[in-house]
Amino acid sequence: MWASSGPETVRVARWYVDAGALSLYYAFADSGDRAMLPPVRRQWLFVVLVGAAISCRPGAASSPAVIATAAPSASVSASGGASVKPSGTTPLLPPASAVPLDRELFAAAQAEVAAALRDLEELVNIDSGTGDADGLAKVGALLTARLSEVGARVDMTSAAPSVGSTITGSLRGSGTRDVLLMIHFDTVFAPGEAGRRPFRREGTRLFGPGVADAKGGAAILLHALAIAKRRGITGYRTLSVLFSPDEEKGSPGSRDAIGRLASSQDDVLSYEPPDGERVIVATNGIGQVELVVKGRSAHAGAAPEQGRNAALELAHQVLRLDHLGDPAKGTTVNWTVLASGERINIIPDLARATADLRYSDPSELNRVEHDAQQLTREHLVPDTQVSVTVIDRRPPFAKNPASERLATLATRVYLGLDRELGTVAARYGTDAGYAYRAGRARPAVLEGLGIVGGGLHTSDEWADAGSIGPRLYLTLKLIELLGNAPD
Ligand SMILES: [Zn+2]
Numbered sequence: 001m002w003a004s005s006g007p008e009t010v011r012v013a014r015w016y017v018d019a020g021a022l023s024l025y026y027a028f029a030d031s032g033d034r035a036m037l038p039p040v041r042r043q044w045l046f047v048v049l050v051g052a053a054i055s056c057r058p059g060a061a062s063s064p065a066v067i068a069t070a071a072p073s074a075s076v077s078a079s080g081g082a083s084v085k086p087s088g089t090t091p092l093l094p095p096a097s098a099v100p101l102d103r104e105l106f107a108a109a110q111a112e113v114a115a116a117l118r119d120l121e122e123l124v125n126i127d128s129g130t131g132d133a134d135g136l137a138k139v140g141a142l143l144t145a146r147l148s149e150v151g152a153r154v155d156m157t158s159a160a161p162s163v164g165s166t167i168t169g170s171l172r173g174s175g176t177r178d179v180l181l182m183i184h185f186d187t188v189f190a191p192g193e194a195g196r197r198p199f200r201r202e203g204t205r206l207f208g209p210g211v212a213d214a215k216g217g218a219a220i221l222l223h224a225l226a227i228a229k230r231r232g233i234t235g236y237r238t239l240s241v242l243f244s245p246d247e248e249k250g251s252p253g254s255r256d257a258i259g260r261l262a263s264s265q266d267d268v269l270s271y272e273p274p275d276g277e278r279v280i281v282a283t284n285g286i287g288q289v290e291l292v293v294k295g296r297s298a299h300a301g302a303a304p305e306q307g308r309n310a311a312l313e314l315a316h317q318v319l320r321l322d323h324l325g326d327p328a329k330g331t332t333v334n335w336t337v338l339a340s341g342e343r344i345n346i347i348p349d350l351a352r353a354t355a356d357l358r359y360s361d362p363s364e365l366n367r368v369e370h371d372a373q374q375l376t377r378e379h380l381v382p383d384t385q386v387s388v389t390v391i392d393r394r395p396p397f398a399k400n401p402a403s404e405r406l407a408t409l410a411t412r413v414y415l416g417l418d419r420e421l422g423t424v425a426a427r428y429g430t431d432a433g434y435a436y437r438a439g440r441a442r443p444a445v446l447e448g449l450g451i452v453g454g455g456l457h458t459s460d461e462w463a464d465a466g467s468i469g470p471r472l473y474l475t476l477k478l479i480e481l482l483g484n485a486p487d
Helices: 007-031 042-056 064-074 103-124 133-149 211-231 255-263 310-320 363-375 401-416 465-483
Strands: 153-158 165-172 178-184 200-202 205-207 238-244 267-270 278-283 285-294 332-340 350-359 385-394 422-426 444-446 462-464
Touching (some): 103 211, 103 465, 133 165, 133 211, 133 238, 178 211, 178 255, 178 465, 205 211, 211 238, 211 462, 238 255, 278 401, 278 444, 310 332, 310 350, 310 385, 350 363, 401 422, 401 444, 401 465, 462 465
Parallel strands (some): 178 238, 178 267, 267 444, 278 422
Antiparallel strands (some): 153 165, 165 238, 205 462, 285 350
16 A cells, blocks of 8 residues: 655646546446547557556556556457357557558448448348348349449359359459458348338347348448549459358358369358457368268057067267367357158157257367267167268358457557457358368468457347447458458
């Protein structure tokens, strides 16, 4: 404690007031309620408050108490909501490393928000669930019209076996590197959903099917291109765009197109929605575990002993296979679909179960299959056959240095706006998994450039209109910085 008396007491009291103000400031900052923050850079406030505290306190040594209060908030929190898991923290960058604010460009981005919102409203009000041929065609028409308006060469290729087309656009510039912006335009919702709950706005919150996932991202992508055209931003060798129509079903018809186009790029930016001011540096791979049991049918009343109940054996195996996941490796296995039996009076001879599998380490696919096969050797119902297989549906976008570098660049652009940007590893899987090539430096992939939102795949889905302007600016700065970056 500080020894104090007379005027010293006043100075010490002021020091505590300053330290208290600093703690309160960071308490608000941690609450995530950005509206309560004054629009100044946190680091400068930190410097000013610490400076004031030091000048008022007796003695010259800096106060460990203040540093300790500020330190946890001084690194960007990487914790997420239900859809994300922490990926570690992003170290706070010194203000000097901020990409200087381009005021005119930011003003242009803010001025574009109204037009982006108009397109977002139109996009949300067209149902385009995966497989909805009509809706996907209508949304596709809007996307291609916008691409044509910015002078892009547009191509549409069938996404068979999925319904709809993969849409690509490309622009030629004067820079040295190839950049791809991509997002999907299908949603998880059935026809009629947009009619039941059309686009609506409450304050800065936007609602409607697909408003965040991922029509908000599509609107940001398109309107960043509109600004780039108007302002003559062409500092890339090529700027490509890809819209996929089947991401919500694992992209069976667009994954090859994504992989091919991405493999020729230096950088790939994907516009899925983050759940806060963050970008996504890794996503999970997705697979499924298929369990099939064959037994023997029999009359359930007259001769049940002659049957071999496949449903009973399936139940036994599902219980045995309930711990295939490995929390330490981020692998989860959850049994979600079970089916057996057609009539009450027949012992079923067939039963199937499917588990949802999420992983970040590709070697986990073999490990899960091997463990499952070992476990299913022991049967409850004799003479039943049990088979278990693991199917890989979408590869992970694994943590890697190139993506971390892109995330750092994005963070520096946000620092120029006096904003913080965190990084997360998402638990869900996205098309970034098809763009990313394990073990190769190119392309560098960054996910989560889309509109900030949450409640994905539910009727509570929302998006933050306030994130559109900064994210338009972020896209434009990244195109500028990446298009001419040295190799
Ligand atoms: Zn999505």
